[in-house]
Structure formats: C-alpha cells, structure tokens
Amino acid sequence: MAAQxxxxxxxxxxxxxxxxxxxxxxxxxxxxxxLAMLPGAKRDRAGNVVLTIGSGPRRRxxxxxxxxxxxxxxxxxxxxxxxxxxxxxxxxxxxxxxxxGQRVSIVTPRGVVPGVVAVRSVHLTRGREPRxxxxxxxxxxxxxxxxxxxxxxxxGIRILSPVTLAKGLHRYGDRLIAGSMMGRRAACAALVEAAxxxxxxxxxxxxxxAVVIAFVVEHELGRRGLATLAHxxxxxxxxxxxxxxxxxxxxxxxxxxxxxxxxxxxxxxYAGTPVETISLPAVQGLADTLAAWxxxxx
Amino acid sequence: xxxxxxxxxAMPLAAAAAQDxxxxxxxxxxxxxxVESYGVSGxxxxxxxxxxxxxxxxxxxxxxxxxxxxxxxxxxxxxxVFVAHLDEVGFEVTAIGEDGLLTVESRGGIFPRLWAGRPxxxxxxxxxxxxxxxxxxxxxxxxxxxxxxxxxxxxxGAAGRRHAEALxxxxxxxxxxxxxxxxxxxxxxxxxxxxxxxxxxxxxMALRRMxxxxxxxxxxxxxxxxxEIGLEGAAAAARAxxxxxxxxxxxxxxxxADSPLEPQNFAVAPLGAGPxxxxxxxxxxxxxxxxxxxxxxxxxxxxxxxxxxxxxxNDGSAFEQFGVPDxxxxxxxxxxxxxxxxxxxxxxxxxxxxxxxxxxxW
Numbered sequence: 001m002a003a004q005x006x007x008x009x010x011x012x013x014x015x016x017x018x019x020x021x022x023x024x025x026x027x028x029x030x031x032x033x034x035l036a037m038l039p040g041a042k043r044d045r046a047g048n049v050v051l052t053i054g055s056g057p058r059r060r061x062x063x064x065x066x067x068x069x070x071x072x073x074x075x076x077x078x079x080x081x082x083x084x085x086x087x088x089x090x091x092x093x094x095x096x097x098x099x100x101g102q103r104v105s106i107v108t109p110r111g112v113v114p115g116v117v118a119v120r121s122v123h124l125t126r127g128r129e130p131r132x133x134x135x136x137x138x139x140x141x142x143x144x145x146x147x148x149x150x151x152x153x154x155x156g157i158r159i160l161s162p163v164t165l166a167k168g169l170h171r172y173g174d175r176l177i178a179g180s181m182m183g184r185r186a187a188c189a190a191l192v193e194a195a196x197x198x199x200x201x202x203x204x205x206x207x208x209x210a211v212v213i214a215f216v217v218e219h220e221l222g223r224r225g226l227a228t229l230a231h232x233x234x235x236x237x238x239x240x241x242x243x244x245x246x247x248x249x250x251x252x253x254x255x256x257x258x259x260x261x262x263x264x265x266x267x268x269x270y271a272g273t274p275v276e277t278i279s280l281p282a283v284q285g286l287a288d289t290l291a292a293w294x295x296x297x298x
Numbered sequence: 299x300x301x302x303x304x305x306x307x308a309m310p311l312a313a314a315a316a317q318d319x320x321x322x323x324x325x326x327x328x329x330x331x332x333v334e335s336y337g338v339s340g341x342x343x344x345x346x347x348x349x350x351x352x353x354x355x356x357x358x359x360x361x362x363x364x365x366x367x368x369x370x371x372x373x374x375x376x377x378x379v380f381v382a383h384l385d386e387v388g389f390e391v392t393a394i395g396e397d398g399l400l401t402v403e404s405r406g407g408i409f410p411r412l413w414a415g416r417p418x419x420x421x422x423x424x425x426x427x428x429x430x431x432x433x434x435x436x437x438x439x440x441x442x443x444x445x446x447x448x449x450x451x452x453x454x455g456a457a458g459r460r461h462a463e464a465l466x467x468x469x470x471x472x473x474x475x476x477x478x479x480x481x482x483x484x485x486x487x488x489x490x491x492x493x494x495x496x497x498x499x500x501x502x503m504a505l506r507r508m509x510x511x512x513x514x515x516x517x518x519x520x521x522x523x524x525x526e527i528g529l530e531g532a533a534a535a536a537r538a539x540x541x542x543x544x545x546x547x548x549x550x551x552x553x554x555a556d557s558p559l560e561p562q563n564f565a566v567a568p569l570g571a572g573p574x575x576x577x578x579x580x581x582x583x584x585x586x587x588x589x590x591x592x593x594x595x596x597x598x599x600x601x602x603x604x605x606x607x608x609x610x611x612n613d614g615s616a617f618e619q620f621g622v623p624d625x626x627x628x629x630x631x632x633x634x635x636x637x638x639x640x641x642x643x644x645x646x647x648x649x650x651x652x653x654x655x656x657x658x659x660w
Contacts, residue, residue, distance in 0.1 A: 081558065101412040101636040103480065103488065114480050114636035116488050122407045123553040123609040123634055124560055126580075141558055143632070145482025145641060147570075155483055170417035170476070172429035173455015178417060269453070274413040275431040 007138045010284050013037075013189035018169055020027045021107050023070035023162040024087045024220040029107070034215050034251035043257075047217040053198050053294065054210040061212045061236040061258065062294065063226060064188040064243040065219030069095060071137060073106065076153065080146035082106070083135040085138050086164055093136055098274055100135040103166040104142060109123030110155030115144040115164065165274055175280040181220050182276040183268050186283045187243035188215060190266075194290035198218045204295040211294050214238070224253070230255035231260070240264055240293060242286070264289070325647045328352055328502055329487070330479040331499050338388035338472035339405045339527045341421055345384040345498070349521050350569040354503045356510065364534035365523040370506065371657075372513030376544035378660075379622075380504075380517045380653060381479030381613040382497030383525030385551065386490070389450065389473040390415070391420065394463065398456030399433070401449060402473050405524030407647070408635050410450050411435070416475045416637070422466040428455035436609070471503060471601045475637065478637060485570065486641045493638040494525070496629055496646050497549035503650035504657060517657045518543075522613050525550075529581075532613035536620060543622045545588070549615035552576050565608040566632040568587070570642040572602025573649040576626040577638060583612030583616060588625045591660065599655045600633055601648055604630070 022030035027047065028290040035041055041051040049066065074085035086096075101119030103111045118141040142163065148154045170178045195213045205211065212233055218226030230233065230236075232255030242264045251261045254273070266286055268278040331352060337345035346367050353369065367384070387406030395398055400420070404410055408561045415434030419427035433451045446619075449572055452473060456462040477490040501519050518539075521603045523531035552574035555565040575592050577584045584592075591607065594601035614624030629645040 079558075098413075098415060099407070101633060101638055103638055114482060115317050116482075116490070116633070116640060118557050119409070119412065119636045119638070120557075120634070121553045121636070122409055123635040124555055126609055128561065131473050143482075143557075145484050145486030145488075145640070147484070151471060168417065170429060170431065172417075172431060175454075176455045197350060206482050209411070221483075250569050268413065270431065270434050274432040275415050275417060275434065277431065 009285055010189055010193045010287050011280050013192050014177060014186045014280065014283055017175055017189050018182055018185040019061045019167045021070070021112070021162055021167065022067050022087050023072065023164060024067040026072070026162045027066050027217045029223065031217065034066065034192065038195055039170060039259060044228065044232060046225050048229055049215040050229070050233065051195055051213040052203045052210060053195070053202060053213070056208040056210045057208065058209045059212065059236045060238045061211065061214065061229070061242070062191065062240040062242065062290065063216050063229065064191045065184060066188065066215040066217055067070055067162065067165055067219050068184070069220050073157060073159050073161045076149050076159065077097055077158065078149050080144070080148050080151050082142035082144065082152065084140045084142065085221070086137055086258045093134060094273070095272065096137045097135045098165060099137065103120070104163050105166050106142070106144065107162040110156040111158060113144055113155050113187050115142045116226070117141065118143055124194055170275065176277050176279055178270070178275040178277040180274050180276065182278050183266050183271060184243040186278045187266055190283050190286035191215070191242055191290055193287035194294055197291045201293060204297055206296065209296055211234045213294065226251065231255040234258060238262070242290065311567070319520065321441050321446045321647050322643055324503065325499070325650070326481070326487070328499045329495060329646060330644070332499050333479045333489045333491055334477065334590040336421060336427070336474055338421070338474060339385040342384040342523045346521065348447045349384070349498055349502060352507050355622045357505055358456065362532050362534065362538065367521040369519040371508065371510045371517045371519070372507070372515055376443060377516040377518065377542050377558050378657065379520060379539070379543050380501055380503050380547040380657065381522050381535070381546065381548050382394050383494045383522045383613055384533070385523055385526050386474070386493070386497060387526050390473045391467060391469055391473060394459050394467065394469070396459050397461045398458045400454065400462065400467065400473070402452055403450070405472070408526065410446050412636055413475055414450065418466050418474055419474050420452065420454065421472045421474065425466060426466060428454055428465045430484040433617070457494065458512050482640065486640055487643060488638050488640045490637050490639060492631055493551040493634055496631070496641055496649070499646060500549055500649040500653050501534060504653035507654050513658065517567070525613050529611060529613050529616045532616040533617050536617040536622070539622050543620065545618055546614040546622050546624050547656060548612035548618040548624060548626035549636055549649070550576070550612050550626060550628055551610070551631045553608045553610055553634040554630035554632055556630055557632050563611070565606060567604045567606045569630045569632065569640070570572055570644055571630070572604055572645060573652050574604040574628045575608050576608060576612065576628045577605050579586040579610050579612060579626070581615035582624045584625050586625050588623055592625055592627070595660050596652060599651070600656065601652050603652065
C-alpha cells in the first residue's frame with residue numbers, strides 16, 4: 001500500500017466507530033461503545049448517549065446520529081437461506097443494489113456472523129435471457145453456509161437480526177479512508193474526540209452556559225432520538241447537527257426547542273456508497289472545531 | 299452416443315478422511331494461503347510462489363517461458379497431466395486520465411457492477427499494491443441501462459496523471475479488490491478466486507500425500523497461467539508436450555447452479571456432495587468410457603463423485619488438438635467469478651484425494 005501519515009487518536013476513533021453495525025432502532029452496540037468512550041455520559045429514555053457539561057441556563061446542543069440505514073433478517077427459509085427487509089426510514093434502491101454479490105455481517109447476541117448475498121454465476125447466464133429489473137432487497141438471498149433453518153438458528157440468527165454490508169475500512173491516497181457511512185462515523189468520532197476534551201471546555205465555559213453532547217438513535221426514522229432530546233433536555237439556544245441527516249431548517253420548524261440549528265459536517269467523496277471517503281486530517285480539523293464550539297470559544 | 303444425465307451422485311456418502319479435523323485444517327490452511335495471494339491473468343507470480351512454498355520438499359518445480367509451474371513425478375508411460383490454473387479474474391488499466399483517474403477493463407468474465415463502489419488494489423511487479431477505490435456508478439447512469447456496460451474507473455487519490463504514474467501505475471497494471479478468506483457456517487467458506495485456487499490447492503495436497511517412488515508412470519502437475527483469458531498457459535504446455543500425453547485432467551471449478559437464483563435445468567451439483575466429473579462444458583466433452591472409469595475409480599476408493607454438465611471452458615481442452623482426451627474434474631462452486639464465491643471444504647479435501655487416486659491408480 002502507499003505510505004500513510006502518522007496515526008492520531010481520532011484515526012483510531014474513526015476506525016472503531018466505522019466498524020460497528022448500528023442499524024436504525026438496533027444501535028445497542030454503538031450506544032454501549034460510546035458510553036464506554038465517554039465517562040460521565042448517560043443513556044436517556046430514547047437510548048441516546050448524552051453528556052452534559054456545565055449547568056448554566058444558556059444551553060447549547062451538539063448531536064451526531066449513531067444509526068445507519070440497513071436491513072434486518074426478514075425470514076429464515078427452511079433450506080437455510082435468509083431473506084431481508086429494510087430497516088425503517090429511507091433506503092434508496094442504489095443502496096439495495098450494493099448488496100448483490102457482497103459479504104454481509106449479521107449481528108447476533110453471540111457476535112457477528114458472516115454471510116454473502118447470492119449472485120448469479122456469470123457462466124450460467126450465457127445464452128440465457130438477461131435479468132430484468134434492478135437488484136433490490138427483495139432479490140437478496142443471504143447464504144451463511146447453513147443448509148437448514150435449524151443450522152441458521154444455531155448460529156444465533158433470528159428474525160430481526162441486523163444485517164449490513166461487511167464493515168471493511170480502506171485507506172488510500174493521502175490519508176483518505178473509505179467505508180460505509182464513513183462521513184457520519186467520522187463526524188461522530190470527531191465529536192467523541194472533542195467531548196473528551198471536557199476539562200478544557202469546562203475551563204472556558206462561562207457559568208451561564210451548558211453544553212449537551214449527544215449521539216442520537218433512530219435518526220433515519222424521523223429523527224426520533226433528536227426529537228426526544230428536544231423534548232426532554234431542551235430548550236436550547238443553539239443546536240449543531242454533525243454527521244448529516246436532514247436540514248437545520250426542518251429541525252427548527254419541527255422542534256422549536258432546538259433553537260437555531262446549524263449543520264456541520266465533513267466534505268467527502270462517494271457518499272452513500274461502500275467507499276464513502278473522507279480525509280483523516282479533515283476529521284482532526286472537525287474535532288478541533290467542535291472542541292472550540294463546545295468550549296464556547298467559537 | 300451415450301446420454302449424459304444432468305447429474306448423478308455416484309457416492310453420496312462422504313469419505314471419513316475428509317471429515318478428519320487435521321485434514322480439514324490442512325485444507326483450510328492451504329486454501330487460505332492461495333486465496334489471499336493475488337494473480338490477475340498475466341500477473342500470476344505471487345500465486346505461483348505461494349504454490350511453490352506449499353509443495354513438499356521432494357517436489358522439484360520448474361517454470362516454463364509461458365509462466366506455467368511444472369512438477370513432474372514418476373517415469374515411464376503413460377503420461378498423465380493434471381492442470382489447475384493460477385490466475386484469477388480482475389481488471390487492467392487501459393488509460394490514465396489527466397485527473398489521475400484510471401480507466402480499467404475486465405480480464406476474464408465478470409459482472410463489473412459487483413466491483414463498482416468497492417475498494418481497489420492496483421498491483422505492481424515486485425512492490426506492494428497501490429490502494430484506491432472503484433468509482434461507484436452514479437444513480438443517474440445506473441438507471442439508464444445495464445450497468446455492466448458502463449466504464450469502470452479507479453480513484454487512487456492521485457492529484458493527476460503524473461502523480462498516478464509516480465506511484466508505479468502504468469497501462470496494463472492489473473487491478474483487483476482486497477480479498478479475504480472467510481469461514482462460514484459448517485464446512486463452508488467464502489472468498490474471491492476460489493476459482494481456481496481450490497484446484498491449485500487440491501493438486502498441492504495430492505502431491506503431499508504421494509510417494510513418487512511408487513509411481514509406475516509419469517504424472518505431470520501443471521499450474522497454468524492466463525486460463526481466464528483464453529487458456530493461454532495450458533495451450534503453451536500442450537504444444538510443448540505434443541503427442542506425449544495420454545490423458546489430461548483439468549482440475550477446475552464446476553460452476554454450480556446450487557442456488558435459488560439459478561435455473562435448475564443443469565449444473566445443479568450440491569455443495570458438500572463431493573467433487574464433480576465435469577462431463578460436458580463449453581470446451582470439451584468427456585469420452586463416456588473414461589467418465590465411466592473415473593466413476594468406477596471413485597467408487598472403489600469410497601470417494602464421493604458427482605457427474606454433471608456446466609458452462610465455461612477448461613485448460614484440458616487445450617490438449618485435445620493433440621488427440622489427448624480431457625477428463626476434467628471439478629468441485630461445486632456457488633457464485634463463480636464474484637467477490638463472494640462459496641465452496642465446501644469437504645469437497646476440496648475429497649478433490650485432493652481423488653486427484654491422488656487418479657494419479658496413482660488410473
């Protein structure tokens with residue numbers, strides 16, 4: 001591989017968060033990981049991870065979505081094949097098409113089970129009618145190596161087990177990193193890095209201020225985690241959304257408790273694909289920016 | 299002319315040897331080592347070296363001018379050839395844009411769409427590969443027609459053509475995606491280039507168990523190059539051997555329809571039911587008498603063997619111009635030429651035993 005620059009703490013955070021499967025509504029592993037990363041953080045009634053700094057009346061909120069669009073096991077066939085259904089929220093056909101002929105991860109209470117999404121062999125299509133229509137989730141048959149429903153269940157797979165493309169991270173170019181949902185995961189990593197500098201933030205925050213740092217669940221499902229946060233922890237004077245997922249204007253009109261809403265994110269390449277790419281120095285830059293925002297110096 | 303049934307299971311019971319934990323571990327170790335080597339057609343050197351490292355110490359190997367690897371065992375007639383191919387499907391660089399993006403075209407039969415929007419590796423002779431990504435199809439382009447006909451490009455993160463060239467990338471450089479051998483449930487495994495690393499592994503494992511002093515005839519094991527782009531390596535070996543060869547066995551994939559996605563009118567060789575006599579494909583028809591002999595040999599050794607017909611060509615057919623009968627033997631593979639080929643390790647172990655049995659006893 002081409003030479004890469006020196007690793008920084010935020011690089012490891014990006015790697016760790018981008019490796020976790022957190023399908024909308026089934027974000028448990030991500031939530032547990034974030035709680036372990038952020039001493040003092042708590043889980044709220046929606047399942048959001050919330051860390052509060054300061055106790056002043058002027059409250060600000062910074063949030064990053066913890067979830068991702070994905071799939072769950074919809075059915076286990078008697079012959080051991082799995083079929084899928086989309087998790088709630090908007091999932092494009094383009095995302096469905098990315099499943100064909102790829103390795104997937106099925107999350108079970110015992111760990112991740114690898115599987116593959118079946119694809120026709122190129123040899124056996126010769127001289128035959130071409131496939132009609134695009135590949136959708138309804139075409140997806142997952143092969144975990146099992147030959148019966150009992151085999152599948154013995155692996156710990158159940159209906160509702162979360163399924164995503166296998167989480168591979170890929171470094172290339174000048175400190176670029178690619179992977180599924182990389183923009184969001186990297187933004188959340190930057191926010192974790194910023195939140196870890198709370199001692200510095202406490203020193204600069206005035207007594208009049210408080211900052212709530214949150215990683216919200218079910219963002220792809222009507223931004224439910226954010227809504228709960230607005231209702232339970234608001235009102236806020238100002239909210240900063242990082243990691244994508246909707247516009248600030250929508251958030252303000254839906255939940256006035258959020259105050260004025262701004263969007264901050266990472267500009268990358270190939271968004272919404274398995275090679276969504278961001279620059280690691282840009283993540284470090286975002287972490288610095290967020291730390292300054294949390295400390296009230298920006 | 300004899301009718302070949304679409305599929306017969308000559309010996310449905312798995313032989314005990316293939317279930318032996320030590321045997322399964324060896325199978326997995328050899329296969330993993332070969333699967334995780336890269337070798338698009340024409341750039342097979344890393345795979346060839348991996349095979350060499352796995353050979354028994356007594357086996358003296360040679361490389362011919364085409365790049366094929368040879369191990370000759372025993373003396374005298376008849377001369378029997380086994381041939382598995384070293385290469386794998388992939389891409390090659392056909393243009394480097396001023397923007398630093400590479401245009402690539404496929405080497406071998408693949409669905410390019412399965413690589414779009416995936417990590418890429420551009421291979422360099424004698425140096426580690428350069429990482430990049432295959433550009434995703436944009437949704438507008440993807441909705442206007444078959445995506446497999448769209449041009450494929452690779453982004454190395456290079457600032458321009460000169461930067462890409464400075465990384466050691468040139469026209470003809472081969473391109474793949476990173477690959478990994480992954481064990482699935484039971485005795486199944488997945489990865490890319492099982493076609494034909496399984497055949498290559500089976501020949502290695504057969505050789506490890508053979509006693510060359512006990513052979514009463516000549517057996518040549520070949521690991522060929524450039525099979526996926528027209529059986530080129532096998533053709534060179536066939537020309538070199540000419541009329542000396544009595545029989546050839548291509549040890550190559552049986553592309554199986556053992557999947558709900560495939561039409562079920564032929565090629566339905568279930569995974570785990572044993573190797574498959576590839577009785578008819580697009581390049582050869584096994585002489586019925588020899589097919590019967592193979593089935594009888596497998597039965598006598600209590601080795602499972604399926605008989606089937608599939609699509610694709612095989613290296614053994616390159617020998618047929620010299621009147622050499624081709625008796626190809628495969629193993630069932632799902633999703634051939636995709637990033638997620640799936641095989642059953644029991645079939646791999648049985649294939650190795652069958653190769654050994656044929657080499658020693660037929």
